[in-house]
Amino acid sequence: MLQSLLGRVESDPRKGQLRRALSNKKCLRVLEAHSPLSALVAEHAAIQDDSRGERVIYDALWSSSLTDSTLLGKPDIEMINIRNRVSNFNDIFEVTTTPLIVDGDTGGKVEHFVINVRSLERIGVSAVIIEDKIGLKKNSLLGTDVYQQQDSIENFCHKIRSGKAAQVGDDFMIIARIESLILDAGMEDALERADAYVDAGADGIMIHSRSTTPGEVLQFAEQFRAKFPDVTLVCVPTSYAATHFSELEDAGFNIVIYANHMLRSAYVAMQRVASEILRCGRTLEIEPYCTKIDEILDLIPGTR
Secondary structure, eight states, rough: OOHHHHHHHHTTTTTTTHHHHHHHSSSSSEEEEHHHHHHHHHHHHHEEEETTTTTOOOOOEEEEEHHHHHHHTOOOOOOOOOOHHHHHHHHHHOOOSSSSSOOOOOSEEEEEEEHHHHHHHHHHHOOEESEEESSOOOGGGGGGGSSSEEEOOHHHHHHHHHHHHOOOOOOSSSEEEEEETTOOOOHHHHHHHHHHHHTTSSSSEEEEEOOOSSSSHHHHHHHHHHTTTSEEEEEOOOOSSTTTTHHHHTTTTTEEEOOHHHHHHHHHHHHHHHHHHHHHHHGGGGGSSSOHHHHHHSSSSOOO
């Protein structure tokens, strides 16, 4: 029975796609998907970049705890945990082939994180990113405006080691998210933690920032890359939105996550449509902002 389970985990083709993509491309584009429909939209999105002679796509999907909580009308305080979200991951997997990176919040208690790693690996998730905070989780972009506490380096390294020891195969990735810049602990603290987390076995490092300019993440990348030229480096440019992908790629980042834009844009559209139907007393005026019924019928095979 155990050998059968091990075989299934090790043979899952989706899980290893992220590592393969990282070995083939300098930097990956990753887009938030909070539902199977948004995942389909992300998977089908593509443009032709004639200047580089390549087709540009999203290389992976991101399951955000913020957007998953918001979709359910719940606060982003780790109330909707991994166990509650697994069914959504499975639903996304049923209709897409793109690898999935999961926002694991703090990872929770070490004992819970170990079980969650096994669950995520078993269903085919490629990576989980956990942040080095403790206590009641608050959104990082709130920074020091709310009470947030960073975990000790020793405790967080223990969590990383425990998660890595729980893995069955080699494909699954645990990426450590550093909150030092978010909480004004400084660059030296961020670099010290990165060093320790890599030594503990983290497959990658995510450096987070709430600055509206990319200066501090670019500085971190330069110093991190000098010591760790081959370790996966991740950023989420939500607050420094004017920064182009190419600048982050040139700085040494391997994964750039656009972490909440699919749900945020959907919310704006739904608000507008709901208000306009009330204002106009009919739906004619909002039709230009809606997908044609035929497109919806053609989107999902078997609908017609």
